[in-house]
Amino acid sequence: MLPPVARPEVLALRASRIREVANAAWGREGVLTFWFGESDRATPAFIRERAAQALSEGRTFYTHNLGTAELRAALSAYLSGLHGRPIGERRIAVTNSGVSALMIAAQAVVSPGDRVVAVTPVWPNVVEIPRILSAQVEGVALEAAQDSWRLDVGRLLAALTPGTRALFLNSPNNPTGWTLPADDRAAILEHCRKHGIWLVADDVYERIAFGPGRSAPSFLALAEDGDRVIGANSFSKAWRMTGWRLGWLVLPPALLESVGVLLEYNTSCAPDFVQAAAAAALAQGEAHVSELRAELAAARDQVLAGLRAMPGAEAPEPDGGMYAFFRVAGCSDSVALARRLIDEASLGLAPGAAFGPEGEGWLRWCFANRPEKNALGLQRLGRFLTTSTARPRAGGDPN
Numbered sequence: 001m002l003p004p005v006a007r008p009e010v011l012a013l014r015a016s017r018i019r020e021v022a023n024a025a026w027g028r029e030g031v032l033t034f035w036f037g038e039s040d041r042a043t044p045a046f047i048r049e050r051a052a053q054a055l056s057e058g059r060t061f062y063t064h065n066l067g068t069a070e071l072r073a074a075l076s077a078y079l080s081g082l083h084g085r086p087i088g089e090r091r092i093a094v095t096n097s098g099v100s101a102l103m104i105a106a107q108a109v110v111s112p113g114d115r116v117v118a119v120t121p122v123w124p125n126v127v128e129i130p131r132i133l134s135a136q137v138e139g140v141a142l143e144a145a146q147d148s149w150r151l152d153v154g155r156l157l158a159a160l161t162p163g164t165r166a167l168f169l170n171s172p173n174n175p176t177g178w179t180l181p182a183d184d185r186a187a188i189l190e191h192c193r194k195h196g197i198w199l200v201a202d203d204v205y206e207r208i209a210f211g212p213g214r215s216a217p218s219f220l221a222l223a224e225d226g227d228r229v230i231g232a233n234s235f236s237k238a239w240r241m242t243g244w245r246l247g248w249l250v251l252p253p254a255l256l257e258s259v260g261v262l263l264e265y266n267t268s269c270a271p272d273f274v275q276a277a278a279a280a281a282l283a284q285g286e287a288h289v290s291e292l293r294a295e296l297a298a299a300r301d302q303v304l305a306g307l308r309a310m311p312g313a314e315a316p317e318p319d320g321g322m323y324a325f326f327r328v329a330g331c332s333d334s335v336a337l338a339r340r341l342i343d344e345a346s347l348g349l350a351p352g353a354a355f356g357p358e359g360e361g362w363l364r365w366c367f368a369n370r371p372e373k374n375a376l377g378l379q380r381l382g383r384f385l386t387t388s389t390a391r392p393r394a395g396g397d398p399n
Helices: 017-024 045-056 069-083 098-109 124-132 153-159 182-195 253-266 272-284 286-308 334-345 371-386
Strands: 092-095 115-120 136-141 143-145 148-150 166-170 198-202 229-234 247-250 323-328 362-366
Touching: 017 334, 045 272, 069 092, 069 272, 092 098, 092 253, 098 124, 098 166, 098 198, 098 229, 098 247, 098 253, 115 124, 115 153, 124 136, 124 166, 136 153, 153 182, 166 182, 182 198, 286 323, 286 371, 334 362, 334 371
Parallel strands: 115 136, 115 166, 166 198, 198 229
Antiparallel strands: 092 247, 143 148, 229 247, 323 362
16 A cells, blocks of 8 residues: 655655754754844834734634735735836735745646746745646756856746746845846747746845835836736735735736635635735835835845955845855855854854755855844854864865
């Protein structure tokens, strides 16, 4: 008799290497952690207070599958202003988190055996979600050159062959901070239009961009209602709401009804009181988002300067997001190095292997922290790297 295990596609999924490293240190005192992608500050008080008020009002019942009318209207106004073109409520669905948004989008357009292309390295959920649905995923890797991350758009377009079902693109990118240049959007969108390829844009970091303007370049500013473009987003990062688990999708109007059905069979709906808090975040939170972006720009400069001063360290500059993706000369096993950093430096970083084979040899540092925490982490890493017995060698073996 066969053992009672999951289907082969699920067994083949790679477990989170971030969690693997973090779980190894769970409960250990004194470990300074930078492995998870969230701020070290709580959600702003006005958002928490609105949730408490909604709870006191008894807003604890089911809501519409697609979200409350209040939040969908708020999202429509917010997105239309942000992207400079009307994005109506008939294109918006509220989801239980950004990762749920990606899963719902994939369920809507990806079938078993479909070919999916993703720009990598990338947060593992982006590539594992299509694999859960038995799709075949191919990566097009970013390149580190001249202290920055770059995408060879010609190579991406060549990978988007006729018959490709979907492109998953995360910009600003987790873990590298690479941000798609505005001038590259039209070529990618037109290529996807030509071949009928769905373009699923993971926009969760769009408000955390360090260039000019209020947000990173977005396909939503170019897409027509009939385009096969889906934008997945979340309240987690820009409003410091990681634990609230609320996101949204921007869809072609023709897809909205089907997504409502999928939401019913996944989570039914998002909590009413959480949606009330999210509507307050949109209505009152713009000053907070600007302040957060300034804090993260300063933190990025602090961490990059510290990393680049260390022996053998390479740290390309992120254009957005909240991460420094860096490598140390001689490291080819990022999980082993991350474990050693826990044991020998009480320092918690995410291994680059967590973001696919293209990330092997790299480490991710979430710098969304108070300056004193980042400074202490840099001090510990510097001490580790300057100790003669601690420097990583090929294979991650120090001896």
